[in-house]
Amino acid sequence: MRNGSMHSAALELEGISKRYGSTWAIRALDLTVAPGEFVTLLGPSGCGKTTTLSVIAGFLEPDGGRMLLNGAPLVGLPPFKRDIGVVFQDYALFPHMTVAENVGYGLRVRKVPAAEIERRVGEMLELVQLEGLGGRMPLALSGGQRQRVALARALVFDPKFLLLDEPLSNLDLKLREEMRLEIVRLQRQLSVPTIFVTHDQTEALAMSDRIAVLDAGRIEQIGTPREIYEEPANRFVAEFIGSMNLLDGTVVAAAGADGLCTVKLGDDRTIGARAKGNFAVGHRVCVAARPERCGVVPTDRRVENGASLLNAVVSHIVYLGSRQEIHLTLPGGTTVVSEIVGNVDWDIRTGMDVTFHCDPAECVALSAMPGPVTDPVTDNEPAPGTEAI
Amino acid sequence: MMHLAPRPWTWLKIAVTLTYLFMLVPILVTVAVSFNAGTRSVFPPEGWSLRWWQEALSDEWSSAIFFSLKLSITAAALSTALALPLAFGLVRYDFPGKKALVLLVLGPLLLPTLATGIGLLQVFHWTGLFASMGFGALLIGHIVICVPFSVRTISVSLNGLPPNLEAAAASLGATRWRILIDTILPLIRNGLVAGALFSFIHSFTDVNLSLFLAGPATSPITVKILGFLEFGFAPTLAALSAISLIIPLIGVAIVQRTTRLGDFVYAERQHA
Numbered sequence: 001m002r003n004g005s006m007h008s009a010a011l012e013l014e015g016i017s018k019r020y021g022s023t024w025a026i027r028a029l030d031l032t033v034a035p036g037e038f039v040t041l042l043g044p045s046g047c048g049k050t051t052t053l054s055v056i057a058g059f060l061e062p063d064g065g066r067m068l069l070n071g072a073p074l075v076g077l078p079p080f081k082r083d084i085g086v087v088f089q090d091y092a093l094f095p096h097m098t099v100a101e102n103v104g105y106g107l108r109v110r111k112v113p114a115a116e117i118e119r120r121v122g123e124m125l126e127l128v129q130l131e132g133l134g135g136r137m138p139l140a141l142s143g144g145q146r147q148r149v150a151l152a153r154a155l156v157f158d159p160k161f162l163l164l165d166e167p168l169s170n171l172d173l174k175l176r177e178e179m180r181l182e183i184v185r186l187q188r189q190l191s192v193p194t195i196f197v198t199h200d201q202t203e204a205l206a207m208s209d210r211i212a213v214l215d216a217g218r219i220e221q222i223g224t225p226r227e228i229y230e231e232p233a234n235r236f237v238a239e240f241i242g243s244m245n246l247l248d249g250t251v252v253a254a255a256g257a258d259g260l261c262t263v264k265l266g267d268d269r270t271i272g273a274r275a276k277g278n279f280a281v282g283h284r285v286c287v288a289a290r291p292e293r294c295g296v297v298p299t300d301r302r303v304e305n306g307a308s309l310l311n312a313v314v315s316h317i318v319y320l321g322s323r324q325e326i327h328l329t330l331p332g333g334t335t336v337v338s339e340i341v342g343n344v345d346w347d348i349r350t351g352m353d354v355t356f357h358c359d360p361a362e363c364v365a366l367s368a369m370p371g372p373v374t375d376p377v378t379d380n381e382p383a384p385g386t387e388a389i
Numbered sequence: 390m391m392h393l394a395p396r397p398w399t400w401l402k403i404a405v406t407l408t409y410l411f412m413l414v415p416i417l418v419t420v421a422v423s424f425n426a427g428t429r430s431v432f433p434p435e436g437w438s439l440r441w442w443q444e445a446l447s448d449e450w451s452s453a454i455f456f457s458l459k460l461s462i463t464a465a466a467l468s469t470a471l472a473l474p475l476a477f478g479l480v481r482y483d484f485p486g487k488k489a490l491v492l493l494v495l496g497p498l499l500l501p502t503l504a505t506g507i508g509l510l511q512v513f514h515w516t517g518l519f520a521s522m523g524f525g526a527l528l529i530g531h532i533v534i535c536v537p538f539s540v541r542t543i544s545v546s547l548n549g550l551p552p553n554l555e556a557a558a559a560s561l562g563a564t565r566w567r568i569l570i571d572t573i574l575p576l577i578r579n580g581l582v583a584g585a586l587f588s589f590i591h592s593f594t595d596v597n598l599s600l601f602l603a604g605p606a607t608s609p610i611t612v613k614i615l616g617f618l619e620f621g622f623a624p625t626l627a628a629l630s631a632i633s634l635i636i637p638l639i640g641v642a643i644v645q646r647t648t649r650l651g652d653f654v655y656a657e658r659q660h661a
Contacts, residue, residue, distance in 0.1 A: 057556070057560055058559070058560075059556050059559070078559070079556070079559040079560055080559045080560075080561075080562050080563055080564055081562075082560075083562075084560060085560065085561075086556070086557065086560040088553045088556070088557060090551070090552065090553060092551065092552070092553035092554050092556070092557035093557075094554065094557075094558075094571075094572060095551065095576070096575045096576060105558070105561050105563070105571075106561035106562050109561060109562045109563045109564075109567055109571075110562055153557075153561065154560070154561075157561070157562065163560075
């Protein structure tokens with residue numbers, strides 16, 4: 001990856017850092033985007049995702065690191081020479097220009113002949129389904145239409161790369177879901193490598209080829225949506241993506257050939273889980289299990305062989321129409337949730353003693369410490385918790 | 390006392406009405422006086438005639454009015470041109486000595502123009518160039534007292550620019566220069582126009598500063614009126630006052646058609 005040839009990657013970031021005063025906004029960030037790939041930077045606000053985007057666009061200069069776009073260095077190049085399309089959260093359309101003038105601006109500054117500008121703007125407006133609106137002013141458009149204009153404007157000059165900064169957060173839910181598909185369709189059709197920044201995990205899962213989960217200026221995990229959801233690398237990712245039951249415990253049997261280890265919880269019960277790390281007996285770990293992969297049965301009902309069984313008391317039931325959340329309290333006081341699609345086929349009530357069960361193959365044991373478990377060699381910086389403020 | 394609830398509004402209305410009367414009545418009286426038939430400036434006018442207006446528009450006076458127009462328009466244009474980069478620097482950048490620069494720029498607004506006038510006169514004399522400066526001396530003085538107005542209105546406009554527009558333009562391939570021409574200037578047009586108008590009015594109606602910098606051949610209308618006052622208040626002066634009131638009003642009327650001046654008059658307080 002470090003010595004990748006010219007065309008193996010559209011964008012390569014190596015050790016990119018940016019600090020404000022003594023606070024690191026991003027820290028030694030490595031990221032590679034393949035040609036045509038859609039990568040999402042996902043994280044809570046303040047995790048450094050927008051800073052990363054600004055550094056790539058050239059609005060901010062990094063304090064260290066290398067950036068290559070199609071093999072050519074980006075650091076030091078002013079934004080107007082980078083050929084990178086950017087869509088902003090507030091769209092940033094030019095209010096004094098018509099839709100067509102907005103979309104054509106990138107071509108106008110490139111001194112493209114007027115007739116060709118007109119043709120390409122027309123094609124682009126058609127592509128984003130805004131035919132016939134070229135003469136309108138941005139203020140006369142709806143939020144969704146402005147979004148499409150912003151996309152068309154960022155794509156019309158055939159950029160080498162596309163950056164999307166939370167472009168959907170100002171739209172209402174229904175429109176947001178529609179635009180999600182629309183953006184992915186456009187991105188696929190034009191095959192432009194893209195980085196999409198969001199704090200919305202559903203957007204990230206639905207749209208991305210790969211997701212990079214960021215926290216405190218570092219990438220916690222990068223992988224396909226499925227990998228991120230099914231195989232969280234650490235506790236932060238497990239908690240940030242979707243909802244997750246987290247059970248702290250100690251390894252009492254290390255992983256064997258099947259990759260499953262046994263973890264003793266505080267209440268002397270054990271639970272099986274796939275080990276995400278080389279845990280020995282006595283290691284403190286955290287077992288993560290998705291609510292929709294966990295079940296609840298009456299105490300007298302048998303569960304398929306191999307499942308981990310825990311005694312629990314129903315604390316409350318949340319009815320959500322298509323599904324129900326059964327909130328349970330384990331003997332140690334830990335709360336877990338079982339999500340059940342449709343109706344429960346038995347009479348479940350608050351306060352009832354029940355059996356909470358989950359398949360060890362659906363559970364992962366993570367290091368109890370925050371941050372990545374692996375890479376002790378390159379990880380010579382202090383852990384995130386000890387960072388200077 | 391509950392039944393008196395609407396009272397505050399009644400009092401407010403009365404106060405506002407009185408304020409306006411206090412401001413407008415003297416003007417109306419002056420205008421009426423200019424139509425006197427006799428040689429005395431009295432109100433109500435003794436008979437009606439246009440003889441004083443005729444005199445006010447004679448060569449002697451109209452040349453002074455044109456001189457004032459030339460001075461004010463040039464001062465407004467140049468002070469606005471100077472204020473644009475100044476406002477830009479003050480709004481966009483932090484640099485050592487910024488507070489001092491703000492004071493320096495807005496100073497003439499706070500200082501009596503009289504003091505500015507004396508100061509400039511001394512500086513010009515000290516350089517030994519005053520005698521040969523003529524119009525130039527007046528122009529420099531007027532630019533100094535007009536710049537604060539333009540800096541403020543342009544700052545208001547710059548502060549009101551939507552965020553990310555310049556970043557968007559840059560990402561689309563626009564150089565800094567093109568961003569200025571294509572994006573910033575069109576969007577702060579109102580601030581530029583309002584600043585130029587306020588500067589024009591301030592310059593056109595200035596007497597304090599001009600008093601020190603004017604010469605026999607370079608006297609704005611205000612200085613000339615003041616000089617003439619020494620011989621008594623002839624109705625000519627009433628007519629001239631009316632003219633020097635109408636000219637700025639015409640300016641306001643023209644600009645008001647395309648620019649909401651109120652935005653700057655009221656917004657100034659927030660951004661001062």
